[in-house]
Amino acid sequence: MIDHMGIKVANFDRSKAFYDAAFAPLGASLLYIVPVEFTAGATMAGYGRDRPVYWLHETTPVAGHTQHVAFTARNRAEVDAFYAAAIAAGGRDNGAPGLRPHYHPNYYGAFVFDPDGNNVEAVCHDAEGDGA
Structure with missing residues (x-):
């Protein structure tokens, strides 16, 4: 039922390095970076095996922030x-x-x-x- 999900990250490069390493054994990798003209300048990128399903969005995470x-x-x-x-x-x-x-x-x-x-x-x- 779930198609994809996104999380907020404070530092995209640091999170990218972590997820690149963590997802490699699972056969998943960075598949897409959304052009900044569609993200109001924020860095957004999706990971998956055959299509992006787990998205990172660089912003300032806030405790209790929504997803x-x-x-x-x-x-x-x-x-x-x-x-x-x-x-x-x-x-x-x-x-x-x-x-x-x-x-x-x-x-x-x-x-x-x-x-x-x-x-x-x-x-x-x-x-x-x-x-x-």
Whole structure:
């Protein structure tokens, strides 16, 4: 059900060195660095085996700070329904459903903040968007 997750790190280079070493025995490596024009200048990078699933975001971590979790949707309609239901249940908009081609051409996601401020996402990677 979980598609990917991100954590905040205070020093990207130090964290990168740690995760490069820690993930190598697991067959995972740094696969993608998001262009800074999409991150407001922050360094963001994703680790995984065949696609990025564990993301580092350089910022100042704060004790008790919220996290980002993404859940796999079987199709784009589920992403749309997730967003509508989350907003109706008191979530706050953090990115309406739509393509995010700066991640990859078929990345269709929606983002909401939960009542505690956690960034919760539903995402479909299917090229057709219909789950087929």
